Amino acid sequence: MDSIKVFSPGSITNLSCGYDILGLCLQNRGDEITVSKTNKKGIIIKSVEGYHLTKDINKNVAGIAAQALLKNINVNYGFEIEIKKGIKPGSGIGSSAASSAGTVFAINQLLDSPFSHLDLIKSSMEGERFVSGSYHADNVAPIIIGGITLVRSIESIDVIKLPSPKSLEVIIVRPNIEIKTSDSRKVVKKKVKIEKMVQQSANLGSFISSLYTEDFDLMSKSVVDEIIEPDRSMLIPEFDNIKKISKYSGAIAVGISGSGPSIFSLSNNSSTSNKILDNITSHFEKLNIDYDGFVSKINTTGIKILETK
């Protein structure tokens, strides 16, 4: 195989109750990444389409992740990367993770898969650190493994794939503003009251239980964030109203996707999902706020190979 094209999907993290540890892989929206072998050693980013991003391999997450991966192996050829961004940077649905993880996934395929999922997560995290200032695997893990994931540890890279209830759908709406992950992380308080920690842990625990038992009432009570959301939501226009509209339209839960500004809602049937999307987007239209919105099933397999040559 000399060349491979993959679809590297978007992802939602935190899911309100699992700050920095929960992630969910989306079916819609993603980057298309083509990696081809070159005779000359080294990595080149040949093109970036869709959004304006640097081709410098030391400043583009795809280049950073690829270099981190290739540190661990001797190869007598090089790689050329072409990126078609389908996810807007700074939108809160894992734009950088899609580029990092998609690239290392593709390179691993060209190398005949010497690396494990955990190796790919580890390399991708170098890209995440570059854009956010700290290591985290909550976006890259669900893209590489698929489904809903819990990152137990980033030191020993321990990731658990949780069950994805078949009927569960996600509604994503993004008001068209950009929030940098690094800025959004700054509003997070450094310390938390023990009572708040207990409440947040209880919600996370209940959410995980609800995935195993498909108890959507419990899920609704659990996907709640009293620690991060109150501060971060102030950066997102109309957040409180959108939340009300979505809940009123039948959403199981509503929250900030990653560090925002995308807002996610959960639903367990398609007609409710469409109603939620319609009602939120009408609200944005009424206020003349530019937006992007879509409904997605949970992508249980992660990055997909589109073409190989």
Added chain:
Amino acid sequence: MDSIKVFSPGSITNLSCGYDILGLCLQNRGDEITVSKTNKKGIIIKSVEGYHLTKDINKNVAGIAAQALLKNINVNYGFEIEIKKGIKPGSGIGSSAASSAGTVFAINQLLDSPFSHLDLIKSSMEGERFVSGSYHADNVAPIIIGGITLVRSIESIDVIKLPSPKSLEVIIVRPNIEIKTSDSRKVVKKKVKIEKMVQQSANLGSFISSLYTEDFDLMSKSVVDEIIEPDRSMLIPEFDNIKKISKYSGAIAVGISGSGPSIFSLSNNSSTSNKILDNITSHFEKLNIDYDGFVSKINTTGIKILETK
């Protein structure tokens, strides 16, 4: 029915990763509580055997919980309570919870069960508040519902019964000192660093996943406490050594039971459980430290009716 005798078991809480929210019902050790109807209205604690505790219904948790329950109903007779304590107060395996929950459970039976499990938990929590200074349901929930429980909310009293892996066993060893729950709560820091919260939540989430999947390796990595244990363990003689001995003997995990001084270990087979108990108790004997120790299966049904008249 004029009289009922119940066995109200001990319980382990926190389980390292779920401070104030996780609880596990034990099969061994518990209080025997007899409640009989009396012609005269009101509640009397007729006797307390086993340990010296007050019979004042406003100072003994059994009386406090019973009064809280009976506030919600009109009865034209009274109740006489006899308590045989099988759990030492201040031992960290839910002595007060056993008395509170056992009493309200028994009274509910005599009344022909007008109250739900949640009502019983709510009344029992009044006893818990009296001894510890704050409401918590982590001990009373598993005794009343059985098995391993997660308290999602004490405001709306929302309790989830988690799965109990069949082979899971608990080894309890208690050095013979008393720690008051209220004192042990004082050493808990009021605020937690967000990174520590994230790590602790990840462990709780993984533990809950491990109960559903019976993944004992994951359980071993998850039943860890970097927040409360470092401070509380200083109150318990030989804690660090006991932990090492237990792990070395094959324990899945080791931690402080409730607010201590009891130490719990988890194991998934009986011969390992006995080896753990033997090795820990030999250590205490060598150091001339008085102790109590036993192995218990998980009690999935909770409080048990022994006799009715």
